[in-house]
Structures are given as C-alpha cells and as structure tokens.
Amino acid sequence: MESVGSIIMYLIIALSIIVFSVLTVTSRKILRAATYLLFTLFATAALYFKLDYEFLGAVQIAVYAGGIVVLFVFAILLTSHPGHSSERLVSKKRALGFVAGVATLLVAGYALLSRCCMAMTSLPEMSNPTMKQIGEAMMGTGEGQYLLPFEAISVLLLACIIGGVVVARKR
Amino acid sequence: MLSNILIYFVVIPLIMLAGLALCRNIKQIRTVAVIGSLALTALSVYLLVDYLGLRAAGATAPMLYTDSWSWFPQLHINMAVGVDGISVAMLVLSSIILLTGSFASWAINPMPKEFFLWLILLSTGVFGFFISIDLFTMFMFYEVALIPMYLLIGVWGSGNKNYSAMKLTLMLMGGSAFLMLGLIGIYYHSAPEGGELTWNLLQIRENAAIDRGWQYFLFPMTFVGFGVLGAMFPFHTWSPDGHASAPTAVSMLHAGVLMKLGGYGCFRVAIYLMPEAAHDLAWIFLILTGVSVVYGAFSACVQTDLKYINAYSSVSHCGLVLFAILMLNTTAMTGAIMQMLSHGLMTALFFALIGMIYGRTHTRDIRMMGGLMKIMPFLAVCYVIAGMASLGLPGLSGFVAEMTIFVGSFEHTDMFHRVFTIVACCSIVITAVYILRVVGKLLLGPVQDEHHLALTDATWWERTATVTLIISVAAIGCFPNFFANLIKFTFSPEIFAVIGMN
Amino acid sequence: MEVTIPVLILAIPLLMFFLLGLLGKYMSHKLAGILGTAGMGITLLLAYFTAFTYFFSGAPDFVDAQTGQRLQYIVFNQDWLAFYNNLVIRIGFLLDPISALMLVVITTISFMVHLYSNGYMRDHHGVYERGFQRFYAFLSLFSFSMLGLVVATNIFQMYIFWELVGASSYLLIGFYYTKPSAVSASKKAFIVTRFADLGFLIGILILSFYTGTFNFTEFTSAAVGESGNLFAVNEATAQGISNIFATSAAPMFMGASVLTWALVLIFMGGMGKSAMLPLHIWLPDAMEGPTPVSALIHAATMVVAGVYLVARLFPLYLMSTAALDIITVVGALTAFYAAMVACVQIDIKRVLAFSTISQIAFMMVSLGVARPEFHEGLGYMASMFHMFTHAMFKALLFLCAGAIIHAVGSNDYTEMHGLRKHMPVTHITFLIGCLAIAGIIPFSGFFSKDEILSACMGNSWLAYLWMSLVAGMTAFYMFRLYYLIFWWKEHKIHAGHHAPHDQAWTMTLPLVILAAVTCVAGFIPFGNLVSWNGEPYDFMAHFDWSIAAVSLIVALVGIGLATVMYRKENPMPAKMRNALPALWNWCFHRFYWDELYMFITHKIIFNGICKPIAWFDRRIIDGSMDGLAYISNKASWAIRGLQSGNVQTYVWIYLLGALLLGAITAICVI
C-alpha cells in the first residue's frame, strides 16, 4: 500500500505526461509544441525520480530539457516566424494519423491487458544505484559493465559533432 | 583446365573481347572479329574431325571430351563440359554463322566497337551453352546469350526498335523463368532419396530418379521455357518484331543460332532427362508445334515486310524442329537436328541478304521493290538459292532435313501422329507459295523504283558471307549422310528404350 | 556394264550447268552455245550407246538367255541418305526398257533443242538474247534432272529429281523474268506441281512405311509375285511386301486399302506434272517460256514424267485396279476436255499445249486400261510407244511453231496466215507433225495411237469410243491450226518488215531430223523392246486391222472437217460459233478453270485463311502478349504511388504492417 503522497505524485506525473503529450502533437503553433514537449520531458524526469533513478532523472533534465529542447527552440526560431507559423492540418492526414494512433493504442493496450497479471507487479524494494555503482558500471568491462557501449556512444557523438558542423557549415 | 579442347570455345571469345576492348579503329575491330571467328571456325572443324576420329576409333560414351571443374561445391555446381554429335554440329553451325555475321556487319555504324563487343559476348554464351553439360552453367550461358540481344537491338536496330527489344527480352526472360523453375526442380530430383544431388546431365540421366509425377510438372516447364526461344506457338510473337528491328548480324545470329538453343535445350534437357513425361505429354505440344508449322507458313503468305516473312517462315521451320523432336524416334530426331542446321544456315543467309538489300534500297517492303534481279544479280541469285533451300529443293539443305523429319514422323504408328505429320507436310506447299511470291515480287518483274537502278551489287565482304553460307547449305544438301550419321550415332538408345520405341 | 558411261550421262549436264552458270558471264555467247550443245551431244552419244547396249547386246545382265525377258539392271546405287532399316535414299542408275527408252528420248529432244536454241535465242540481226548463257545453264540443269528422274532406282530418288525438274522448269518458264506474265506463269507452274507433289510425297510415305523400302525393284517384284517374272531381285522382301498388300488383312483406311490410297496419291503427283485435270492449269501458261523450252519440257519430256511414274510402278498399280480405274477416268476426261479447248484457241502455242495435255491423257488412259490378261499388257506398251512417238512429233511441232513465231514475231495465228510459200521447210515438217498426231498411216502417231485404241477396246467399248472421238477431234484441231497458219490469204507485209522466211540451219536441221524420225518411228518393232514384264512379243500379232481402219477413218473425217471449215477464209467457223455461243465461250475460256483456281487461291486461301491468320497472330496472340505488358505496366503505375518519398506515408504503412504483425502475434501467442 503506497502512501497517499506517493499516489498524488503519481497522479500529477501521469496526468501531465498524458496532457502535455497530447498538447504537443495537437497545438498548431510550433513553438508551443516545443514548450509542451519540454513539460512532457520534465514529467518524465519526475517519473524517473519517483522510480528512484535520480541519476537518470538528472540526465533527462540536463540533456533533454536543457539541450535538445533548446536546440528545437533555436531551430524553430531560425526557420520560422514565431507566432505566425500556424499550420493547418490536412483532414485526410489527420484521419490517417488518428487511425494509426488509435490502432497502436488498441493493439499495444490489448497486449498489455492480456498480460494483466504480470503488469500488476507491485513495486519491489530497491536501493538507489549510487554514483559509484553507476561509474563503475560505465567504466568496467566485466559482466553488467558498459565500457564498450560507452565508447561507442562517445565515438558516435564525435561523429555527430563533425557531421553537424559539416552539414550546417556555410558553403 | 586448358587441356580440354572445349574450353577454348569460351576462351577464344573472351580473348576476342579483350582484344576488341583495346581496339582503336574500325580496321582493328574487323581484324580482331574476323581472326577470332576464323579461329573458332577452325577449332570447330578440328573438333568435328577429331570427334569423328574418336568415334571411328570406337569411343562409345554418350559424350566425349567430358570434363568437370568444381565451381560452387555446396550446391554441386560444376563447370562441366562434353559434346556429342549434335553439339559438335551446333558448334560448327554457330562458328560459321558468327564468321559470316562478322563479315555481314563489316560496315556497322555507329559504335562498331561496342557492337562487336556485345556480339562476341552473345556468342560466348552460345558456345558456352553448347559445350556445357551442367544444367546450371548451361542456364548461365543461356542468359549470357540472351541479354546482349536487348542492347544489340535497342541500340543498333531499326524501326520500332525499343519496343521490339523490350518485347523480345521480356518474353525470353519469361521463358527463362519457367526454365529456371524446371531446372531447379530437376536438380532437387536429380538423385534417388538420400543420394547426392547433381546438376550434371549425364549423371541425372543415369540416376533416372525423377518420378513420373514430377516429370509431368517439370517437363512442360522446361519444354515451354526452351520452346519460347524456339519460337513455339503461341510464344513466338517476339520473333517477327525482334527480327524486323534487329541489325543484320544480330538477326543472323539470333535466327541462325539462338533459336537453335531452344530446340537443342528441348531435346537435351526436357526430353533427354524426362522421356516418360515427354511420351505422355507429347500430344499437347505436337498440336501446338504442328499448328505452328502451318500457321507460320500461312502467316508468311500475307506479310509485306521481308523480315516479317522470314520471321514467320522461321516460326514454321522451327515448329518443325520441335515437332520432330516430339516424335521421339531416331529418324525424326535426326531430322530435327538437321533441320536446325539447315534452318540456321539458310535463315542466316536470308537475313544477311535482306540486310544487304535493305542497306541499299532502304526499304523492306516488297511492294516498293521489284526487278532487283536486273540491278543486283548476285544478291538476287543468292536470294533465289536461299528461297529454294527454304522451300526444300533437293541438293540444298532444306530438303534432306524435311524429308528425314517426314519419314521419321510417319514411322510413328499412331494415327494421331500421322495425321499431324500430313498436316506438317502441307507446309511444303505453302512455303513454296510465300517464297515464290517474294521472289516474284522482289527480284523478278519490271523495276519498280527508278532510283533503284543506280544501286550496286554486293561488295567483296558481302560476297564472302553469302558464298560461305551457300556452300554450307549445299554441303548439307548434297552430302546429307555425313551429317545424318554424325547426329544419328549419338542418340542414346536408352531414352528410346524407356519409351519402348526404336 | 561399265559404271563410267552412266555416271557421265548424269555428270556432263550437271557439269555444264555449273560451268555455264558460274562462268557463263565471262564467256562469249557463241562459246556458251557451242559448249552447251557439245555437252549435250556427248551425252546423246553416251545415252544412245547405253540404250543400244541394253537393248541389243544381249548380255546376261540385260536379257535372260532362256526366256528372252529383259531384266532390270542397276548399274550403280550409292547411298545418299539413310533413314532407318531399309529406308535409304540412294542415287543410282537403273536400266530397264523404259528407262533406256527415255534416255534416248530425252537426250534426242534435248540435243535438238540445244541446237535449235542457238538460232532461236537471237533476234533477226543475229544478236544474242540477254541471259543466253543462263538459258543454256538451265537447259543443262533440266537435262540432268530429267535424266536422273528416269534412271531412278528408288522412288525417293525419283522424287528428288522430280523436284529438281520442277525447279528447272520454273527457272525456264520464268526465263524472261522482267515480263510479269512469265513470272506469274512460272510461279503458277511451280506451285501447282508442288501441290501435286505433296500427294506424291504422302504416297511415298505411306508406301514406304508399309513396304519398308523405297526400291523400285522390290516394289515391282513384290507385285508380280512368283509368277515367274524376272524383275524379282530380293525374294524375301518381295514376299513380305506382297503379303502386306495381297492378303485380306491388308491395312485399310476409310474404306480403301492403303495401297490404293498410296497409289492414288502418287498418281496425284503424276497428275500435277503431266497436267491432268484438274491440275492442268499450269501447262498452257507455261508457254510463256521460250519456245524451245516448251518443246523440251512441256511437250516431250517433263510432262510425261507422270506417265513414266505410273509405268514405273505399274506392277504395283496392277494390285489395285481401283487406282487404275481412276487413272483411266481422269485420263479420259482430260483428253476430251483438252481437245475441246484446243479447237478454239487462237494462240498457236496454247493449241499445242492443249494438244499435249490431250495426248498425255491418251498415254494415261492407255496405262489405265492395260491389264496383263489382255494382249499381254498391250496398253502399257502402247503408252510407252506413244510417249516415244509423241515426244518426237510434238517436239517437232513446237520447234516449227517456234520457227514461225520467230519469223512472224507473234504467237497469235491471226497474224500469220499463208506462210506456206515463205517457209517451205517449216511447212512440210509441220504438216508431217500434224499428220502424225492425227494418226495417218504411215506416220508414227498412227501406230502408237492405234495400239492405244486397241488397248481401250480390250477394256471396254466405252473407253474405245470415247478415245476414238478424241482422236478425231485431235485431227480436226491440228489441221485447223495447220490451215490457219499456212493457208488462207497472207497478210500484207508492212514496210520495213522482212518477209517471214525459213530460219538458219541450226533451227531447220532439228526440224528435218525430227520429221524424219516421225516418218519412220512407227515401224520400230516396239513390242520387242518394251513390255510391261520385259517379255518381248510380236507387235504385229496384236495389230487389229479393223480398229486401225476405223481410227484412220475417224482421223480422215476430222481432217476433212477441218479442210472444209478452214481451208479458205469462209464464214462457217463464225456461224458455228454463233450457233453455240455458250459452248464456244466455255471452251475458249478453258471452262473457267483458271478463274475457279483464282477464286480458290485468292478469295478463299489468301483472303479467307492467310489474312485472318495473320490478323489473329498480330491482334490476338501478339495482342495478348502486349496486353500482359499493358496490364503490368498499369499495375506498376498503380502501386507507384507507394514509393512517393513521403516519409509519413512510409511510417503509416510501416505501422500498419507492424501492427498487423503485432495483432497477429498478440492473438495467436498470448
């Protein structure tokens, strides 16, 4: 049995995820959409915190909210005139998108509900992964350690930096 | 690998290709083409003599000069070669036609280098096909022979060439699809349960493991697959358009050699490997081919384009080849192979002459021409000789081939087969009608077009090409027993034994 | 007998063909003419020598010493193409009475024609015609083929040379190839005979299949059986063959034995070559060729090939009297028909052509009525005899006609008239020819025709009366022709034209020789030389004076009628014509056979079969292939939209697929 505060926390998080997600994709102004995305990402970070993954939540806020969304905003400001760029959705497209979304919901939801018993697992006890644990996991090569993906990601990021410079460079 | 004589039939064209790639001007190209094809002709004649020598010395194996080099062992694909009398005859035919075709395209324009490159690539496929006894390599060479046709017609052709090239290639590819299905089917039934699968013709024949039910499926596949190339009714319609658009040498090679690939394949794969199904299902294809013999001839009677006439006459004559093969007895099959030789040579001659006439008059419509005998007597006389060969004048090749087929087919005691033999016999009259119609309109009578009076007779290379072909046609016509024996000896008795015929 | 001479008989003309054909254009015209004639002359001598040796040497190869029967002798027989078992085409040389006879006939006429053409094939100023060398080359080719045909040892060899003869006839008829009428005539001749040859070929296929052989010796010996004939060579095969056909279990097809079928089909080949009704239409048109060609091919040699064929297989025909009856009927109808038509034609070569048809029909009838029971097969002998005499006098007539045409420059007799003073030699020789063909004693035609009528008499009264009537008509139309050419009032000679006159010696010499032969040939003891089974018999013993007298009277009546009507220009012919206009029209238009054939070939076959088939091929067969391409093309265009490059569409479709997969998994697995 969870505490009431925890439940209220959960409700706030879940509600904001749902509401802001929907708003992200339905708002007609692109800058607003970016803002709603920011809120969604914050809500997700909060969810991570609630599930005792503080480090992950922090990364989520730092990278997503701090980095990506800012990138989005810059891009939007560079490519459009804010406030002016409302786009009208083609109704046929909207119908298609709606069907796709609902179909996904139905299929995945059916899968989820048909495994209801498993989905009903309650929260087990877990000690927070400490920074030491995370750092060791990241820097080691043994079992449950992720040096190789870490390096791969770093190379990927390097490639992205170079690629981004090359692509965006003025000819 | 190079110790086997047969491999040179592929090696020489490859060397020619390399040589052509290095050529700088038309003279060098001609030199390479003529020397190469002369070498091939010499090689094939040497092979013929050597083969007969070996046979005379008592070699009784179904195929001689057999050899096999592993290529892709996981799937049992080998480069396996070997020849019997039929293949030898076909090789001689191909090399002669390649040689004359090179002469006939002496002044090909534009891009002579590319033209000869593709032409030689095509003949590589042809030679490779005739020496292979491995179904897979056979199929590969078959495709190698087909593809260059598209470019040769599409680039160097005339008239509605894109359409024709596309149609020809697509229809033949459609046939190949059937064929491939059939060949793979044969491969998977090539050995008895648990035995090692093989693509080798002789091995498959020896195993005789394809059961009757599967034969009923695989025989039509392979027969139709090859039959498309052999212009079997109703899959012949690529032939008139394709030939009409193709340049001279390509028409010659295509009608003279490539269409023989079809007949040869039908015999070598479909009937040789699946005699029981051939025996049971022959009647279907007999009707089709018997119809096409007469049908092609009737169609030829009303055409006005020289190449169309000849293409339909090819439908008729090639129909006779398949018709005779399906009679499943030694005499008729000998006749079929002789008809292949004969038709190859005389159609090549026809197309060469049509190309030469077209090159001068710039029309192929017989209504626009007339009295060419007076203007270009050499070409006209050659055309008459070709026509006479086609309508079966004794002393030229058509007669012996047709007579062997008719006598052989009539040997079949079944009334159905006999009636169809008589139907096929009727084609000799219709053939006479359309040949004489063309000769009368085109060559005889008064000159139709004043401009034609200024035209010249054949040049020396054209004379070389036509005279070579005429001599070959007359050689078969005058000494048929030589060829008949060359072919006849190699019909393995066992396939007839299976069917219970002689 | 030495092999060399027979080989040379065949080889020399062939060699001449290649020599003149390939190198002719490098020769002068004169040299080519001399070479051709000399070559034929040598062949003539060799053939005479061979025939003489065969008939008169009495060597055991040729004559049975005890019975005096003549034997079939195969000089050489070379395998040419082996089919299976005994079915082998051989090229050989068979000597027997009829082949020896034909050797003589062919080489004689051929030599005469070669000689004659030296004069005929140039204009009045002695300038040779274009293609003179080619003409001689073709003549040599024809002689080779015809000689090969008559000496054939097996039926397939005969067929081979049969075709070659047809082809050389085609080339010669179409000699003036720039003339459209000559071109179409040659085409017609080839195609009609080719059609007949189809029957011949099928007949051969049937016959050879059941007998297992192509060889004449085996056919004939089989047919004659064991009745003590000397043609038997291979007793075992012979027995087998006679068993096949003679027993009651003979294979039947549609109510007739296969032998009858085979023989009738083979006779169809003969009908084509010998211009029997209804396959006669090519012969009158074939007169488009140069006249010497008409004399050689279309009067004396090639057109009797059909008769020769039947004679060759005569013992087999005896086994099927139905086939013989068919031959008789066809021959009798043809004879009458051709005689009718000949009575009204105005082109002299056409008249001669129809008279040829009629005379060949005589030979056919004679073979058809021949039976061994009656006068030891008199009909067979008579037929061969008539073939011989007819060759001579008909060649004579044609060569005379050629001389006249050459002199006048037209085929139409209305432009001739009264030539007897200008061309005395031609006149006399032509008259001899006419007398011979009319059957006046002592010219050769009288004897041979009399034999034929006797043979008909032996078969039935009806045949006899019918053929006598035709004989009378023959006399009538030949003398009509004679009077129209040589009598009547002559035309005025236009200024600048030469008066017609006798031609150069090269042309008159053959006329004189042939006329001389015609005068004496009747007295040859023919029965000693030729008979159906080789047994010689006395010719005069079968000579029936009553029949001879009747036929003589009939001929005289015919001549008399012609004299009354055509001796001088008078209104009688026109009156008769007006009295029966329909009959005259039908005769003049040859009973509209050509129109009928035109209708069949053009309207029915060409427009009714060929064109629809071509249309069917282009539209239906090819159309369905194109339709296939069209459908796939359309289908490609239809699904082309899927490859729009629009990533949202891709996602949508991807999702749909993924969801479908997911749904399936969810339903099935969970």
Add this chain to the structure above:
Amino acid sequence: MDITMIYYLVPALIMFCCGVYGFITRRNMIAMLISLELMLNAVDINFVVFNRYLFPGQMEGMFFTLFAIAIAAAETAISIAIIINVYRSVKNVKVDDLTEMKN
C-alpha cells in the same frame, strides 16, 4: 492502492501514440522531430519501468535509457542541422514540399 507497473505503462503508451499521431499528421519537419522525441521518450520510460519492477537488482534498463538519451541528443542535433540546411536552400521546412531530390 498499489501503484503497479501498468500505471506507468499506460501513460507511456499514450505518449507513444501521441508521437505516432504527430509524426504522421505534422507537416513541419521540426514538429515531426518533436513527435519522434515523444516516441523515444515513451520507450525510455518502458525500459526504466521494466527494469525497476521486474529486475530491481540490475541496471540494464537504466543504462539503455541513458545511452538512448545520448543517441537522441546526437540524432536531434544532426537532424536540426539538416533541417536548417534545407531551410537555407529552399526556405521551407514543410515535408510535403521537399520534393526536389525526388526528381
């Protein structure tokens, strides 16, 4: 009330569906990219939730999310660079109008 796994999964699912909807409907490339981020985020949540509930002693899910965030950042950076580049040349970021490369 116990907050079980499904309580987290359902919002994640809804988020994912919103991403799908947005990706298909939006014409603006940046908006599409935003929708993509939503989907990615939804998946991240799933990883974390499964890790937390089913394998609490391990850290695979967390690390996967960690790396996914890094990759998302890189991907976004590159995409935006491309978008800006495209905008520079055609003055438009509507996905339907970008058909120049097609022909």
